[in-house]
Amino acid sequence: EPEVTQTPSHQVTQMGQEVILRCVPISNHLYFYWYRQILGQKVEFLVSFYNNEISEKSEIFDDQFSVERPDGSNFTLKIRSTKLEDSAMYFCASSDVGQGNNEQFFGPGTRLTVL
Amino acid sequence: KNEVEQSPQNLTAQEGEFITINCSYSVGISALHWLQQHPGGGIVSLFMLSSGKKKHGRLIATINIQEKHSSLHITASHPRDSAVYICAGGGGSQGNLIFGKGTKLSVKP
Numbered sequence: 001e002p003e004v005t006q007t008p009s010h011q012v013t014q015m016g017q018e019v020i021l022r023c024v025p026i027s028n029h030l031y032f033y034w035y036r037q038i039l040g041q042k043v044e045f046l047v048s049f050y051n052n053e054i055s056e057k058s059e060i061f062d063d064q065f066s067v068e069r070p071d072g073s074n075f076t077l078k079i080r081s082t083k084l085e086d087s088a089m090y091f092c093a094s095s096d097v098g099q100g101n102n103e104q105f106f107g108p109g110t111r112l113t114v115l
Numbered sequence: 116k117n118e119v120e121q122s123p124q125n126l127t128a129q130e131g132e133f134i135t136i137n138c139s140y141s142v143g144i145s146a147l148h149w150l151q152q153h154p155g156g157g158i159v160s161l162f163m164l165s166s167g168k169k170k171h172g173r174l175i176a177t178i179n180i181q182e183k184h185s186s187l188h189i190t191a192s193h194p195r196d197s198a199v200y201i202c203a204g205g206g207g208s209q210g211n212l213i214f215g216k217g218t219k220l221s222v223k224p
Contacts, residue, residue: 031210033210033211033212035212035214037156041216042201042214042215042216042217043158043201043203043212043214044214045211045212045213045214048210048211056211058211089156091158095210097210102146102163102205102210103148103160103163104148104160104210104212105160106150106157106158106159106160108155108156108157109156109157109158111156
């Protein structure tokens, strides 16, 4: 069964460093999402991406964040200069339809720890 | 502002018990998703509802659009059902989800 994959599973970085989190969505999906979950808190929407551009982003997704689909398979989230409060689990998701009434498939997550 | 509220926050049950988790949502949410998050953190989609009721094995999800309320039921609960159950509203035009805080379910043998 097709699945969303994410790498790495765990990333440890120093404050101020850049990190790139990678996702491979399901191959025929067109809509891609990043969410994050700070430990003990609820999952929060970061950004949605369709047709090679951001379609919606939350207040969390400031200038330190960027997303890219560098080739036909990968979908990346870059944090330019990490802060302690960026420590969280980051989930990638994809769906074949962009409306809110369609199932999203989640990756296993990348746990980011900023020291 | 689109919001999703879940209750209870924590739920402990004995194996075999019938379990109900509730979710209320605000105007602007067009569909309700139920998700399961395991201790390792991975999230699995269980149901997506915009009306009526859906059943998959021992799991049943219902939604009342007029009352903006949805419930997830687990029949004959089992310790392997122990997880965090999350409801999320499909509120954005691009499909981004608005999550509830989750219900941590623990089923004791």
